[in-house]
Amino acid sequence: MRFLSRRLIHAVLVLFGVSILTFLFTSLAPGDYFDEMRLNPQIAPETVVALRAQYQLDRPLPVRYARWLNSVVHGDLGYSFSYNSPVGPLLWVRARNTLFLTVTATLLSWGLALPLGVWSAERLGGLPDSLISWMMAGLMAVPDLALALGLLLFAARSGWFPTGGLASLGFESLSPINELRDLTLHMFLPVAVLVLTALPLLVRHVRAAMAGVLHAPFLRAAQGHGIPRRRLLYRYALPAAANPLISLFGFSIGALLSGSLLVEVVMSWPGIGPLLVEAILSRDLYVVVGGVLLSTLFLVVGNFVADVFLYWADPRIRAGPVAK
Amino acid sequence: MRSRNASSQQCWMLLNLLLALAVGLAPVVIALAQQPAPHEDLLTLSGEAGRSGGRLVVSLRAEPKTLNPVLATDAPSREVIATMRADLVHINRATQLTEAALAKSVKVSPDGLQYTVTLRQGLRFSDGQPLDADDVLFTFRVYLDESVHSPQRDLLIVGGKPITVHKIDAQTLVFQFATPYGVGERVFDGLAILPRHLLEKPYQDGKLAQIGTLSTPANQWAGLGPFRLKEYVAGQRLILERNPYYWKTDTKGHRLPYLDELVFLFVPSSDAQVLRFQSGEADVISGLGAENFSVLSRQRRGYTMVDAGPGLEYNFLFFNLNDLDGKTAPEVARKQKWFREVKFRQAVSAAVDREAIVRLVYQGRGAALWGPVTPGNRRWVDAKVVHQPRSLDKARQLLREAGFTWTSGASGDSALIDAEGRPVEFSIVTSSSNADRTKMSTLIQDDLKQLGMRVQVVPLEFRSLIDRVMQTKEYDACVLGLVSFDADPNSDINVWLSNGGTHLWNPSQTHPATQWEGEIDRLMEEQLTATSYEQRKKLYDRVQEILAVFQPMIFLASPDILVGAKNTIGNFHPAVLEPYVLWNVEQLYLRNGAGNSGR
Numbered sequence: 012m013r014f015l016s017r018r019l020i021h022a023v024l025v026l027f028g029v030s031i032l033t034f035l036f037t038s039l040a041p042g043d044y045f046d047e048m049r050l051n052p053q054i055a056p057e058t059v060v061a062l063r064a065q066y067q068l069d070r071p072l073p074v075r076y077a078r079w080l081n082s083v084v085h086g087d088l089g090y091s092f093s094y095n096s097p098v099g100p101l102l103w104v105r106a107r108n109t110l111f112l113t114v115t116a117t118l119l120s121w122g123l124a125l126p127l128g129v130w131s132a133e134r135l136g137g138l139p140d141s142l143i144s145w146m147m148a149g150l151m152a153v154p155d156l157a158l159a160l161g162l163l164l165f166a167a168r169s170g171w172f173p174t175g176g177l178a179s180l181g182f183e184s185l186s187p188i189n190e191l192r193d194l195t196l197h198m199f200l201p202v203a204v205l206v207l208t209a210l211p212l213l214v215r216h217v218r219a220a221m222a223g224v225l226h227a228p229f230l231r232a233a234q235g236h237g238i239p240r241r242r243l244l245y246r247y248a249l250p251a252a253a254n255p256l257i258s259l260f261g262f263s264i265g266a267l268l269s270g271s272l273l274v275e276v277v278m279s280w281p282g283i284g285p286l287l288v289e290a291i292l293s294r295d296l297y298v299v300v301g302g303v304l305l306s307t308l309f310l311v312v313g314n315f316v317a318d319v320f321l322y323w324a325d326p327r328i329r330a331g332p333v334a335k
Numbered sequence: 336m337r338s339r340n341a342s343s344q345q346c347w348m349l350l351n352l353l354l355a356l357a358v359g360l361a362p363v364v365i366a367l368a369q370q371p372a373p374h375e376d377l378l379t380l381s382g383e384a385g386r387s388g389g390r391l392v393v394s395l396r397a398e399p400k401t402l403n404p405v406l407a408t409d410a411p412s413r414e415v416i417a418t419m420r421a422d423l424v425h426i427n428r429a430t431q432l433t434e435a436a437l438a439k440s441v442k443v444s445p446d447g448l449q450y451t452v453t454l455r456q457g458l459r460f461s462d463g464q465p466l467d468a469d470d471v472l473f474t475f476r477v478y479l480d481e482s483v484h485s486p487q488r489d490l491l492i493v494g495g496k497p498i499t500v501h502k503i504d505a506q507t508l509v510f511q512f513a514t515p516y517g518v519g520e521r522v523f524d525g526l527a528i529l530p531r532h533l534l535e536k537p538y539q540d541g542k543l544a545q546i547g548t549l550s551t552p553a554n555q556w557a558g559l560g561p562f563r564l565k566e567y568v569a570g571q572r573l574i575l576e577r578n579p580y581y582w583k584t585d586t587k588g589h590r591l592p593y594l595d596e597l598v599f600l601f602v603p604s605s606d607a608q609v610l611r612f613q614s615g616e617a618d619v620i621s622g623l624g625a626e627n628f629s630v631l632s633r634q635r636r637g638y639t640m641v642d643a644g645p646g647l648e649y650n651f652l653f654f655n656l657n658d659l660d661g662k663t664a665p666e667v668a669r670k671q672k673w674f675r676e677v678k679f680r681q682a683v684s685a686a687v688d689r690e691a692i693v694r695l696v697y698q699g700r701g702a703a704l705w706g707p708v709t710p711g712n713r714r715w716v717d718a719k720v721v722h723q724p725r726s727l728d729k730a731r732q733l734l735r736e737a738g739f740t741w742t743s744g745a746s747g748d749s750a751l752i753d754a755e756g757r758p759v760e761f762s763i764v765t766s767s768s769n770a771d772r773t774k775m776s777t778l779i780q781d782d783l784k785q786l787g788m789r790v791q792v793v794p795l796e797f798r799s800l801i802d803r804v805m806q807t808k809e810y811d812a813c814v815l816g817l818v819s820f821d822a823d824p825n826s827d828i829n830v831w832l833s834n835g836g837t838h839l840w841n842p843s844q845t846h847p848a849t850q851w852e853g854e855i856d857r858l859m860e861e862q863l864t865a866t867s868y869e870q871r872k873k874l875y876d877r878v879q880e881i882l883a884v885f886q887p888m889i890f891l892a893s894p895d896i897l898v899g900a901k902n903t904i905g906n907f908h909p910a911v912l913e914p915y916v917l918w919n920v921e922q923l924y925l926r927n928g929a930g931n932s933g934r
Contacts, residue, residue, distance in 0.1 A: 041807075042798030048408060048486070049805045049836065052829040053820065055489045056836035056843060062484050093400040093409065096548045104569040160606070167610040174610045175602060176571055180392070276603050279611075281570025285603040289397055292768070294798055 014328060018318045022311040026304060030083075033303045034076050037296050043068055044092040044294045066092055079297065088304070089297025093290075098301040102283065106305055108177060109275065109282030113267050113309070115198065116205035120213055120267070121260070123206065128217025129244055135222055143218075147211035155270055159204045159277040166200055173197050175279030201278045205267055212266075216259050220252035227251065250324065257320045264313030268306055376439060376455035377584050384585045385905045385924030390596040393917065394608045394617040398601045399573065402556060402564065403547030404527035405477055405485045414914050415573060415599055419461075420527030421559035421582075423452055423471070424520040428910035428918035431714060431822045433520050437466070437528055437559060437582075447515030447866050452523075454506045459580040460530045461563035462554070468502045473531040475500045477538055487526060494864075498522075515864045517871050518825045525820075530557045549573075561592040561921035573599045583921055593924035612638070618904060621916045623897040624771075625698035631899055639907070643896040645702040645711040646911040650772060650816035651888040652687070652763065652779060654680065656840040657808045658848065664809045670761055673753060674812075680886040682733035686782050688725045692892045696774045700897060704890035706879045707830075711893070711911040712822045714868075717876040720883045730786055741787050751787035760789040761811035764803060767794035769816075775891055776814045805842065814891070815839065822912065824862065824875045831859050831878060840887045851885050903927050 045062050048054045063069050067078070079089055088098040131143045166172040173179065179193050224230065225248060233247055275284030283302050290298035322328050399412040404420050407413055425436040435441070437458065442451040458466040478485050479497045491498045494514030501509045516522065533555065537546045547556055553564040559582070562575035575597040583591045600617060602608045609627045612620040613634070623631070632640045654674035655667055673679050689703035702709060705723065708716045723729075738754040751759040763779065765772045773794050780790040795803065803810050817837075820826050829835030833847040833856050847853035855878050862874035882888065896915050900907045906922040909915050917923075 040796075040799070042796075042802040046798050046801045046805070049801055050815075050817070051408075051486070052817065052827045052835070052837040053490055054486050054836075055829075058484060058486065058489060059836075061481075065484060094548065095401055095403070095406060095544045096550060100550065101569070108570065163607065163610055167614045170614065174614045174616060175607055176600070178571070180390075180572070180598060277607065279600075279602045279604075279607050281568075281601070285398075285570065285601070288603070292797070 014322055015319065018315055022315055025311055026307055029307045030080075030300060030304055031076070033300045034079070034296075035072070037291075037294065037299050038072050038075070040294070042294060044296070047293070066090075079300070088301040091290075091295055091298045093293055093295050093298075098297045101286065101298065102301050102305055105281060105283045105286050108280065109268070109271060109284070110309070112198070112201055112205070112275070112280060112282060113264070113271050116202050116209065116267050116271070117264055119202060120206045120209040120263070124210055124213030124217050125249070127210075128214045129221050129249065131214065131218045132221035132225060133244065135218075135225075140218075143214065147214050150207055151211040153208075155204065155208050155273055156277065158207060159200075159274055162200045162204060163278065172200055177281050201271075201274050201280050204274050204278070205270055208270055209263060209267055213259070213263060217252075217256060220255050221248060224248050224251045253324050254321065257317050257324060260320070261314035261317030264316075265310040268309050268313075272306075375457040375582070377582050377590070378435070378455070379584050379586065379588075380591065380922060381586060382919075382922055383906055384587045384589065385593045385922065386926070387589065387593050387924070388595055389593075389925035389927075390598055391594050391904070391920075391923060391925070392598045392600060392616065392618045394600045394602040394611055394620065396605065396608065396622070397603065398570065399549070399599070401548055402551065403544070405483060405487070405529070406544060406547075408486050410913075411599075414917065415575075416527065417560070417914050418562045418575060418597060418917060418920050419558040419560040419564070422523055422526050422528065423454075424523040426521060426524040426821060426912070428912040428914075429908060431712075431912065433524065438523070441520050443519070447864075448512050450510040450512070450520065451503075452508050452510065454508075455582060456506060458559065458582045460532075460557040460559055461578040461580060462530070462533075462557040463580060464530065464532050464557065466528065466559065467505045468508050469505075470528055470531045471508055472500055472502050473535060473538075474526070474529045477529060477534070477543065478526060482541075483538075483543060490522060490526075493522075515866055517863050517865050518823055519866075521821065521823055521825075528559055533557060562597050565596070571601060573601075575599075581921065585922070592921040594920075597920065612899065615901075619898070619900040619907075619916050621896075621898040621909070621914075623899070625696075625700045625894070625897065628700065628897040628899075629698060637903075638899050638901045640897070640899040641907075641909050642700055643898060643909045643911050643915065645709045645893040646896040646915075647709055647711055647819040647822065647893075648816055649704055649707050649709055649819075649893050650775060650814065650891045651704075651707075652683070652776075652812060652814050652891060653840045653888045654812045655808065655810055656848070656887065658841065658844075659808065663807075667809060667811060669757075670811055673759060673761075676737050677885055678733040678737035679739075680889065682730040682737070682786065683783065684886050684889045685723060685726050685730040685733065686786050687779055687889060687891065688782050689892055690725070691782075692775050692778055695778060696771050697892065697894050700895040702893050702895075704893055706883055706890055707827070707888070708824075708879060709893040711896075712819070714822060715824055715872065715875060717879040719876060720879050725782075727785055734786065749787045750789070758789065759787070760791075762791040762793050763812045763814055764793045764795050764800055764810045765814040766797045766800050768797050771894070772814050772816060779814070779891075804839065813839075818913075820913065824859075824871075824878075828859055828863070831855050831882075849885075851881050852887075855881055 045059050048059045049056065067075060082089060088102065091098050091101055094101055127143060131140045134140045163174055166174050173196060177197055182190060182193055185193060230243065230248055233243055271282065272284035272287060274280065275282040276288050283305065286298065287302040290302060395411045395414065397411045399415040400409050401407050401412050402416060402419065404416045407416055421437050423436060423438040424433050424441060427434050437454060438452045439455045440453045454466065454468060460466060477483055478487050479491055493512045493516050496513035499511045503509060534543065534546060537543050549567050556564050561578055561581050563578045565576040566574040577592055577595050581591055585591060600611065602611055605624065605627065608620060609631065611617045628640060655671065656674060659668045659671065693699060693701045693703050706717060706720045710716060734751065739751055739759065741749040742752050743749060753759060763776045765776045767773065776792040780792050783790050804813055817827065817830065829837045830839065832838060833844040833852040836842055841848055847856055858874045858878050862871040865871045865874060896909060896911050898909045898916050903926045905924045905926050906919060908919060910918050
């Protein structure tokens with residue numbers, strides 16, 4: 012329990028640190044939300060000054076941070092200048108969509124990476140291993156953006172998939188089967204981009220971790236006992252190779268999340284990505300801080316889950332440090 | 336049994352009779368509902384009569400931020416709100432002239448100080464509540480309230496004093512101006528009349544900003560526009576439905592709008608917008624760049640692409656002419672000696688190849704500019720402004736006259752030096768998010784290199800750019816663009832007045848820094864109070880001529896308004912004033928009826 016509570020305290024400290032840095036960097040960047048109004052010939056400079064004062068942008072940075080922190084403690088993430096509404100509900104409704112995309116992509120990429128990595132490690136140096144390695148190297152070389160745009164173009168040309176969004180117009184009037192079909196079709200391209208960009212790293216790590224244990228004496232002994240190959244690989248070898256992979260799992264959630272922000276913008280997926288990009292460009296300070304904080308929270312939770320798995324999988328961690 | 340059968344038969348017969356009656360009367364009932372009630376003073380629009388029904392899907396580059404017209408400042412919000420609101424007097428985007436809207440008539444007093452507005456009778460908001468003079472009175476109270484911080488407030492300050500409004504009776508109001516106002520009834524365009532019955536309490540409680548946000552339930556928001564709120568799905572779409580109380584009809588007497596639904600899809604990138612239009616998921620597209628327009632024009636799969644001609648956007652280069660103290664930016668202050676020299680600015684203007692900018696930046700879909708008024712602004716463009724062709728000889732001559740000479744540079748190129756022997760080097764800042772302006776800056780860099788000037792192009796993030804130009808003033812030169820909201824010169828008056836906040840080369844001056852700026856001030860003030868178009872045109876022409884001589888802004892080019900729509904959309908007549916495509920949304924219709932709504 013001490014291990015987990017220590018991790019929890021670390022998570023809170025990380026969130027606190029991220030909030031300070033995001034607040035600082037966003038505030039220190041030249042210009043603010045109301046600057047664009049200065050270029051509008053129909054708006055007097057006095058109106059811009061009054062609006063900045065109304066939203067307390069004329070106050071010193073520490074004062075603004077303290078006020079924001081106080082409101083966070085009371086469950087309020089601040090107020091969006093552009094939407095004229097609280098940040099929390101704005102983020103939450105989009106965070107669900109981002110989570111939906113990321114969790115699906117995480118499960119699928121691990122679901123593919125594990126068998127591919129194990130198969131590749133089992134045939135280390137052979138033709139299947141070389142083929143997989145070349146394919147993964149090829150995928151790694153393609154930038155996320157190019158892949159997303161290529162798939163979008165394919166969707167537009169073929170007409171097989173929608174070119175963006177989460178659901179069709181009139182989704183509510185579809186039968187449950189058609190709703191599922193519609194959702195799957197809309198998810199296919201963004202999930203495909205996320206999975207294809209995450210896969211190379213995961214497959215290579217699974218392959219490396221498995222290659223390290225496949226020649227271990229306990230596996231040879233198990234093989235000698237006549238245990239079937241598949242059971243040997245997945246029941247005995249994989250758990251032994253699991254430690255670095257569990258840590259990678261936490262990391263992969265963060266990587267998929269940051270990747271999903273870009274994919275969401277390109278593929279018009281209604282997640283945090285488009286909101287965050289727009290907020291950064293328009294200097295909608297509290298939306299930026301809230302969005303970054305929420306993304307960090309996802310990452311921290313992902314790593315926390317990985318730590319819990321590690322705690323469960325590795326008896327050495329459960330036993331704690333041994334005094335020498 | 337017989338009697339039971341008989342009564343059952345009678346029942347069925349009665350039912351059949353009722354059914355037949357219902358079927359027979361249905362068209363009559365529908366027709367009656369379509370017909371204006373006798374007390375309604377509806378406006379009949381000329382033009383092609385269309386068919387009712389269907390759904391139009393439009394893609395927006397960003398989500399609208401609010402539906403509250405008092406507070407909206409972003410373009411997507413304005414575009415959506417324009418379909419949900421109505422004003423007293425409206426500028427027809429096709430003719431660029433005013434026409435009566437909610438006001439049935441506007442009478443101007445002989446001294447030009449009083450506007451008596453009579454409202455149309457029997458009009459109702461989209462929730463069925465009646466419109467009367469109290470709504471208009473309330474609306475102007477809100478817009479003029481300093482604590483509301485409405486961007487429109489500044490438009491309602493005439494001669495330094497706010498417009499005052501008095502109610503005469505339930506349908507009549509008097510607007511009092513402090514001085515005669517040349518803009519006249521155009522001032523009412525775009526000022527949405529607000530539903531007092533919904534907004535008065537939140538306004539009194541100081542909660543107006545929290546009303547009309549995207550999370551406001553549909554039944555708590557109403558307007559006088561052709562559409563009303565139906566559904567908002569965060570990050571995805573906004574669905575508007577037909578306002579059954581809309582106050583315009585077509586030539587056949589059918590109540591507008593024709594469309595049942597108007598759907599705004601949020602598509603955050605321009606390329607994705609094009610793909611959605613290509614794949615048929617969106618029915619219209621606007622604000623296209625020249626490249627995407629060319630691609631779509633080549634393919635033409637069931638849609639029509641229209642080049643509506645130059646809009647009201649004008650792009651320009653200007654030098655930093657601010658009164659710098661020499662300590663904050665000594666390097667800039669030193670270079671200002673060149674920038675303040677009129678012949679230097681004229682030489683730069685003569686060296687810039689505007690035709691090349693139109694050809695290379697806009698692929699020929701734009702117009703070269705020698706003044707702020709684009710060819711798209713037919714009523715105010717000054718034909719007397721000389722369209723000087725590019726001439727490096729003339730530029731060299733002007734520089735020589737200003738005391739500049741040439742020397743052989745380190746790489747063998749000739750370098751321009753000033754009278755003190757310093758090489759002429761400066762940077763042009765521009766917005767990194769606007770690829771067109773970055774290209775323009777690079778072309779200017781190349782043009783000026785031929786004069787021996789060394790120019791660096793510095794693309795900056797947009798808000799950092801504004802901060803540098805308007806706040807810190809640490810820049811040499813800048814390429815920027817402005818889009819006029821209205822064809823009338825008054826919409827940009829703060830660009831030309833020396834005390835204006837957007838007098839970009841030297842904003843918010845307490846006294847005009849130069850004699851010609853003072854002259855522009857005088858002319859602009861004079862045209863503001865002149866009441867005839869001819870007088871105002873003459874004065875504004877003079878302003879354009881002064882700008883062409885003194886070149887505080889070196890005008891470059893204006894892009895064409897490039898739009899597209901499916902062939903099934905009727906009454907599609909794009910304009911060069913915003914909103915380019917949806918300005919006549921009440922008249923847009925689907926030729927195949929409800930054909931597009933099934934998606």
